[in-house]
Amino acid sequence: MSTLSSFSLMGSNFVKKYGQSLLSLSFNLFGILAGTLLALNLNVLSLAEWSFMLFPGILSVRGSIGGVLSARLSTALQLGTIRVSFLKNTRRFHIIICTIVLLTLESSLVLGVFSSFFTTIFLNTSFNDFLAIQSVITATMGLSLLLISPLTYAISIMSFKQGLNPDVVTYPIISTVADVLVTLFYVFF
Amino acid sequence: MKLYFATTLFGTYTVWIICLIFFVLALYFSFQVLREREALKTVREFSLTLILVVFIVTITGTFFEKISHIIGLKPEIYLVYPALIDTVGDVGSIIGSTTTTKLALGSLNALPNTVQRYLIEISSPWIASITLFILYSIISSFIGGINAETHFIRFVSQLLITNVLAVSLITSLSFLIAVLTYKRGWDPDNFVIPLESALADGITTISLLIALMIL
Numbered sequence: 001m002s003t004l005s006s007f008s009l010m011g012s013n014f015v016k017k018y019g020q021s022l023l024s025l026s027f028n029l030f031g032i033l034a035g036t037l038l039a040l041n042l043n044v045l046s047l048a049e050w051s052f053m054l055f056p057g058i059l060s061v062r063g064s065i066g067g068v069l070s071a072r073l074s075t076a077l078q079l080g081t082i083r084v085s086f087l088k089n090t091r092r093f094h095i096i097i098c099t100i101v102l103l104t105l106e107s108s109l110v111l112g113v114f115s116s117f118f119t120t121i122f123l124n125t126s127f128n129d130f131l132a133i134q135s136v137i138t139a140t141m142g143l144s145l146l147l148i149s150p151l152t153y154a155i156s157i158m159s160f161k162q163g164l165n166p167d168v169v170t171y172p173i174i175s176t177v178a179d180v181l182v183t184l185f186y187v188f189f
Numbered sequence: 190m191k192l193y194f195a196t197t198l199f200g201t202y203t204v205w206i207i208c209l210i211f212f213v214l215a216l217y218f219s220f221q222v223l224r225e226r227e228a229l230k231t232v233r234e235f236s237l238t239l240i241l242v243v244f245i246v247t248i249t250g251t252f253f254e255k256i257s258h259i260i261g262l263k264p265e266i267y268l269v270y271p272a273l274i275d276t277v278g279d280v281g282s283i284i285g286s287t288t289t290t291k292l293a294l295g296s297l298n299a300l301p302n303t304v305q306r307y308l309i310e311i312s313s314p315w316i317a318s319i320t321l322f323i324l325y326s327i328i329s330s331f332i333g334g335i336n337a338e339t340h341f342i343r344f345v346s347q348l349l350i351t352n353v354l355a356v357s358l359i360t361s362l363s364f365l366i367a368v369l370t371y372k373r374g375w376d377p378d379n380f381v382i383p384l385e386s387a388l389a390d391g392i393t394t395i396s397l398l399i400a401l402m403i404l
Contacts, residue, residue: 013306016353025279025317031272032328038271039264039333045257052257053250060246060390061239063278064383068235071382080337098222099231105215106236110243118247122254136193139204142211147211171382172279179271189192189204 006053027172038179041187050119050133055186061107062182066148066174069100071155074166084157086150100149107136110140140185148178168180238380242387245320249391252398259401265333265344269325273351273397276318277391280358281359283314285381315356327367347400354396359389 038045038055045051073096076082082093112134119125119133152174159169192200222228227298253270287310326345335341363385370380 003401007385014309015311016310018317021280021283021317022320024283025276025314028272028275028279028321029221029324030330031275032268032325032332034271035268035329035364036332039267039329041191042267043263044191044194045190050254051190053247053254054396056249056253056369056390056401057246058404059274060249060387061242063386064238064242067382067386068231072231089205092227095222095225095228096347099228101215102232103235103239105212105219106232107239107243109241111246114243114247115250118251122251132193135201135204135208136190138208139193141213142207145211149370156285171282175275175278175386179275189190189207 024172027176030176031179034176034183037180037183037187044187046163048129048132049123050115050125053119053123054115054133054137055183057068057111058186059179059182062141062144062148062178063110065100065103065107065145066152066178067171068103069096069149069152070156070166070170070174073153074170075147075157077160077166084160086153086157092179097149101145104145105121108138111141112137117152119185136186137187140182143185143189144178145184147181149173234337234380234385242383245387245391246402250386251393252391252394256394256398256401259398263333265329265335268329268333269348270397272325273348274320274390274393276321277352277393278386279360280314280318280356281363281374281385281389283380284311284360285363285367285385288364289371289381292368292371307392311360316359318355318356319349319352334398340349345370347397350400350403351393351396354399355389355393356394358396359385362388362392 062164073082076092076096077084081090082096083089112130115137116125116130116133118131125133152170155167155173156170159166193204194200210349291307323345326341326348329335329346330341335344363381366381366384
């Protein structure tokens with residue numbers, strides 16, 4: 001009897017966890033939007049041999065910076081070290097935003113140098129390609145920062161105001177939105 | 190890409206101007222926080238992660254380029270690619286944060302009951318990810334215009350093989366990263382999610398390449 005009830009408890013626990021996981025992971029369905037943008041513009045990516053090589057890198061690095069920003073904002077909101085408002089915020093909020101801008105610049109430069117190095121080895125690219133790779137990466141990262149950072153903050157404060165945990169809500173939403181925006185900027189700039 | 194490679198030089202110059210504006214603004218913002226201890230700590234810790242992340246994602250890019258050679262311009266794989274890497278990354282982050290929280294609370298030990306509960310927590314996001322992979326293949330086949338039944342079954346099987354290979358590996362790695370970060374006393378905000386998401390992208394891309402080569 002106790003084995004049966006233990007199994008039933010395990011089963012209901014599993015169903016509950018499965019439901020929560022499915023809900024949180026289902027935000028990724030919007031990732032198909034980013035994929036559709038990519039699939040519709042495959043001819044643009046054929047313009048340079050290195051374009052396919054760069055795409056996952058930009059998505060990942062942008063995602064990593066988004067992860068750091070959403071984690072820092074969530075922690076600061078819960079500790080009360082930043083205000084739940086867009087204007088006239090605290091010094092700590094200012095530091096978080098400036099740090100993210102600095103990290104984005106650093107990431108663009110490092111990703112550009114690494115990608116150029118690898119494309120030179122694998123695809124025998126030239127100096128003109130190095131210039132193009134660095135320009136496309138920097139423009140994509142810069143433009144995405146301009147849109148994604150305010151969006152991350154907006155989602156964090158909205159979830160916080162609604163009594164939801166920004167740690168759980170912000171990153172899954174923003175990582176999917178970021179993928180769509182990054183793909184858009186990458187393809188068109 | 191479209192603007193930079195436009196037929197006139199106007200596009201290239203526009204991209205360069207965007208880069209220049211971003212560069213100047215970024216330098217201005219950076220100088221404002223150069224003396225802040227917290228900012229310097231974040232930059233120092235993130236830089237360490239960044240080198241690893243960039244190295245991993247550049248290798249990922251090499252594999253994605255190989256995938257593009259195998260599949261050519263068939264849209265269905267490109268349609269699901271961002272969703273696949275995000276889903277595997279999210280499963281990894283669920284495992285990573287669950288492990289970090291359990292370590293911090295001291296509730297992760299070798300008792301059979303604890304192991305059982307931990308296995309449930311690992312298996313539920315995994316099975317949820319399998320459900321989503323099947324859903325992706327249905328949506329993508331619909332948008333991408335896959336009509337033949339055999340082609341659809343092959344596509345679903347390719348995604349399921351990718352899931353099994355990628356999720357099993359990312360689950361183990363996320364657990365390992367969380368434990369190692371915790372033991373060293375590092376700030377998990379700067380390590381676990383960035384490293385795990387970059388690894389997830391690479392692992393998913395390589396798993397997809399393997400699945401495409403098998404079937």
